[in-house]
Amino acid sequence: MSVTAAKGFTAAGIAAGIKQNGNPDLALVVNTGPRRAAAGVFTSNRVKAAPVVWSQQVLADGELTAVVLNSGGANACTGPKGFQDTHATAEKVAEVLGAKGTEVGAGEVAVASTGLIGILLPMDKLLPGIEKAAAELSEHGGEKAAIAIKTTDTVHKTSVVTKDGWTVGGMAKGAGMLAPGLATMLVVLTTDADVDAKGLDSALRGATRVTFDRVDSDGCMSTNDTVLLLASGASGVTPAQDAFAQAVREVCDDLARQLIGDAEGASKDIRIEVVNAATEDDAVEVGRSIARNNLLKCAIHGEDPNWGRVLSAIGTTRAAFEPDRLNVAINGVWVCRNGSVGDDRDLVDMRYREVTITADLAAGTESAVIWANDLTADYVHENSAYSS
């Protein structure tokens, strides 16, 4: 499954020794064609890791033959040497694929990295690792690739949607620093549908805008976020753009939900529905403000339906609303009506992992959903010990 669910792709995941604990840390995904169209979406953080800068450049022509990904080091804030290392990594992939009979230049190889910031990658381990990964490329290698990109993820994340004769599949990693504008998140999606770069780009941007971009685990935005979509055309089917975009969105939605479900230290997944907003932008702004309110995140952790903190968060936005017309439900109980006390908060059952907060702005007909996590002592422990 994963990136090899679609026809026309091989993948591998191996331990190159980049991670000191010996866990898998290098993944390779290769598009065996016949088409090699691709699209990508990257972090909006202005401090971008070397592999992000590289991959944005090589994607400019809408074609990719391979993606190499490593965990165990982000290659961010590493200066000119870091960029040279990324370049050398792509060159090495081109070289080993060439030796296997696939003619490819470094400019057709995207690179993605995740792990600690500010540390150079151990190239003496990474480059031999690429040879090892190339030797293990397989049409069944998708799951191993998904495992090799994990950092603090407790599970690997994959998703597949199959339609009439074509498939979209993918893998994701990410367990913290999940925030709008993407997250410390690496995602590779593949499809055997016959779609050109423009169609891929449109579908991918449309999907990330309402999925990965609306996941806000802890308000922090990474330097390395990368989402790639590669099309092999191996199915020989060209789906309608709408149907294709819908399939890409389904896979992204599934992966985004898995990311929230595995966020570092979290004990709750919070679905924030903002309804009756004047505009979709208003709904998103309000949803993010609620998602990032540390006091509310603590309250949800404590299973306390603290709607006052929801109102307080809404009040910091520029969205259209009247304070005395706001309504808030927590798990379906309207604990705040017209900006004041509503139904009995003791009716709210918060025992389960998923918690839904509904914020009714009473200002229009637009809506948006933002996913967040609670704030826990485990989050603090995990992130006060781990340099990333």
Place this chain on the structure above:
Amino acid sequence: MSVTAAKGFTAAGIAAGIKQNGNPDLALVVNTGPRRAAAGVFTSNRVKAAPVVWSQQVLADGELTAVVLNSGGANACTGPKGFQDTHATAEKVAEVLGAKGTEVGAGEVAVASTGLIGILLPMDKLLPGIEKAAAELSEHGGEKAAIAIKTTDTVHKTSVVTKDGWTVGGMAKGAGMLAPGLATMLVVLTTDADVDAKGLDSALRGATRVTFDRVDSDGCMSTNDTVLLLASGASGVTPAQDAFAQAVREVCDDLARQLIGDAEGASKDIRIEVVNAATEDDAVEVGRSIARNNLLKCAIHGEDPNWGRVLSAIGTTRAAFEPDRLNVAINGVWVCRNGSVGDDRDLVDMRYREVTITADLAAGTESAVIWANDLTADYVHENSAYSS
């Protein structure tokens, strides 16, 4: 000391029974003149508590005779009844002061409340409490007033600056939800300088802009923030506006620093200096972004000089900078130079409570200082159990 350090003021702090634990919860501050000029700054949260709405109205004419403050309940999100209660509170203060011979209307009485959101105040306890407080008004009551406004504060906060024949003093409460646009923070400042409402307003806005507005404990903004400055003119001295503004700023700076030092669950006070910014707004935007990065706040808690998280936070702003010219020092050690690895991070000593992060944007000559706290398991525990 506190609000009675300046001549022309009496104050009291008593236990009215609003707090169920019997601790002091009601404070009264009275300006005995001869002047009754006043200015105020309030939360920029659009969801404003009833006492904020009330006090903004009564301050419109630049005069106040008294301020009544309660802890144990914020009277926020309490609808029309909440506003009626605030009005009744001011009326009661006017009545009891009138009975003591001070002719005053409810429109000269500011009200401030702090505590839980979404719960009506127990007026059957609050109103008799006002009588009790009025009976205890004293020129030495400042400290008791400061104690009565505490919520989760572990210590009461007061400050006094005395100049040539005139004094500015004050009290503050606040231990969480400290964020730009003020905090869950109630502050009453008094002076016996003979300054009119316009001079007070100018001095107070100038001071809060660079003190309370640059304190960002947890990124959360309250519904109740209130900072008042009352002038009695009792010293008979009219200081130069600059000297007066400077004294007000000193008192605000001292109180703001005390607020950060007592933030809920914090183990570190983080001084974030942004230097060489193109504009002061850029410096403030970058400082706030750093201040609100949960991952960095966790790292500081773990005494981990994680400069990658600082760069990651800077990268989310719109400030003018080039990523490869950014420099970051932690406690004086330049761990990041030119956007990449700098001096040995092991040189950074983070054992003490105060931590200084210096972010050099290399883009100009402007600067700003933002104060923040670390993120700790104690913060989570305190805020997952306490409904506010």
